[in-house]
Amino acid sequence: MDDIDIKILEGINAISPNSFVSPVKINEILKLNQTELGDRLKMLKKSGHVGIITSAFVSSLTLPNFILKVILTELGRQSLRKKR
Numbered sequence: 001m002d003d004i005d006i007k008i009l010e011g012i013n014a015i016s017p018n019s020f021v022s023p024v025k026i027n028e029i030l031k032l033n034q035t036e037l038g039d040r041l042k043m044l045k046k047s048g049h050v051g052i053i054t055s056a057f058v059s060s061l062t063l064p065n066f067i068l069k070v071i072l073t074e075l076g077r078q079s080l081r082k083k084r
Contacts, residue, residue, distance in 0.1 A: 001044075001047070001049070001079065004032070004040065005040060005043075005044060005049075006079070006080070006083050007030060008026065008030065008037070008040055008041065008044065009044070009049060009050070009072065009076050009079060009080050010080065011026040011029045011030050012026055012050065012070055012071070012072050012076070013072060013077070013080055014029065015029075017072060017077065018071075018072075019071065020051075020053060020069035020070065020071045021069065021070060021071070022061050022068070022069060023037060023038070023041060023062075023063050023067050023068075023069070023070050024060070024061055024062070024063070026070070027063075034063045034064050035063070035064050035065065037063060038063040038064060038065035038067050039065070041063075041067055041070055042065070042067075044076070047075075048073055048075045048076075049072070049073060049075050049076035049079060050070050050071060050072060050073060050076055051070065051071045051073055052067050052068075052069065052070050052071075053067075053068050053069040053070075054066045054067055054068055055067075055068040
């Protein structure tokens with residue numbers, strides 16, 4: 001996990017630490033390429049740091065790779081506490 005991944009976790013935490021949030025809202029803070037953000041979120045899901053919900057269709061609330069909502073897992077919250 002690198003600094004960008006930590007910033008993604010911090011962005012999710014800043015918007016809502018305990019509920020699902022739109023990755024588009026997170027990206028308003030981070031200003032990343034939407035495809036890169038989606039790829040990083042998928043890697044964070046594989047490592048257990050976030051949970052994601054996907055959509056069958058791309059809309060203004062989804063990333064190009066169909067990610068609709070994300071949430072921090074307990075591991076994600078622990079990682080943030082360790083980095084502070």
